[in-house]
Amino acid sequence: MSNNEVMKKLRVALSLTTDDIMAICKLVNFNVTKSELGDIFRKEDHPNFKKCGDQILRNFLNGLVIYKRGPKEEK
Template structure:
């Protein structure tokens, strides 16, 4: 399964729109445009199809954790 397919399936399963995905990516300081994301959601035979690289999927997954759980609280050391 390609990164594009994983991203598409997560988008559908979590009922996310393009703006949500841009917001999720921005939580980990990763910039993406609607056009770039639209090209990733196209079929592979489309002339504007863009491959979703590992870095994009990794940042999306890291941002999704923050989006769903909230930011990580700082650890307090106990002695």
């Protein structure tokens, strides 16, 4: 399963919009544009398709943890 497929499946499963995904990435100080996300969610045969890199997926997943659980509490 590719990173693009993981992003698509999480987007659908969690009912996230592009703006939601951008906000989630900002939680970990990672900026991603709407056009980059649009290119990631396109079909592979589309001319503007872009492979989702590990960095984008990693930052999205880290931001998703904060989005769902809240920030890590300091001891």
